Amino acid sequence: MSSKGRFIVVEGLEGAGKSTAVACIKAWLEQQQLQVVCTREPGGTPLAEHIRQLVKQVHEETLAPEAELLLMYAARVQLLQQVIEPALAEGKWVLADRHDLSSRAYQGGGRQLDEGLINSIRHAVLGDCRPDLTLYLDIDPALGLERAKARGELDRIELEQLAFFQRTRQAYLTIAASEPGIVVIDAAQDLSKVQQDLIQALTDFWTAQHASLA
Structure with missing residues (x-):
């Protein structure tokens, strides 16, 4: 297998x-004798963790959907440049709790922001970076x-109305x-x-x- 690492993302409500x-x-990846770097979004670097607090905390001032979107991508590009890309270049496998698909679902579906706006920001800050595998844990909101x-x-975010999460799931x-590259897993199972x-x-x-390299 190529010495370059792989990028696996876990998504879900x-x-x-x-x-x-x-x-x-x-645990499974380490059984394959791989070096694994775990990250989370938003967060994963000291600066991105500060942004996480801004996004997660309840404020007296309402956070505009567009501001939320930009904060998510600010944290994401910081994590990408500081952690994900260097780890992949070193041949490590990166395992992320959320990545770009979260913004497309939460800010795109949940907040109903324009898909063109999200795609333009994605392209500008992430370039060609895409997960090699995304595992989406599907559950009724x-x-x-x-x-x-x-x-x-x-x-x-967890305090949002049920309809928000229904749009996000859809x-x-x-x-x-x-x-x-996106595998749906039924998370309501045992x-x-x-x-x-x-x-x-x-x-x-x-x-x-392995087959692609044979």
């Missing part, structure tokens, strides 16, 4: 089980929010159906079945990577 999935995927509430206090599913499906998707990806 609140309560979909992304953190658990990341742990499962990391009502169930996901129940799980999120059980974890404790909700952040600014955007995820629409994009996943039209673009290669944890053992979710993990089984994740490992199957990783195995398929691993096999395809």
Whole structure:
């Protein structure tokens, strides 16, 4: 396999089980003797973590959807340049809790911002960078929010109305159906079945990577 690393992203609504999935995927990758760098968005660098706080906290002032979008991409490009690209160049595999698809779903679908605006920003700051594999954990928003509430206090985005998350989920599913490299995992299943499906998707990806180099 090429010495260049691979970029794997886990996506999903609140309560979909992304953190658990990341742990499962990391363990599997390390079993393949790979060096794995884990990141999260927004965040992943000291500066990007400050932006995360701005995005997540409830403020007296309403955060405009366009401002939220720009903050997300500011944190993303910082993470890309400081962590993701250097790790991939060193042959490490990067495993991310969220990436660009989140903005397309949350700000595009949820906030209903213009797709052309999002695409122009994507192109300007991310260039040709795309994940090699995206694993989208699909869950009914009502169930996901129940799980999120059980974890404790909700952040600014988690406090949105159910309709916001329904639009976000639909955007995820629409994009996943039209673009290669996105695997949809049913996150409402028992944890053992979710993990089984994740490992199957990783195995398929691993096999395809080896076959392309044969």
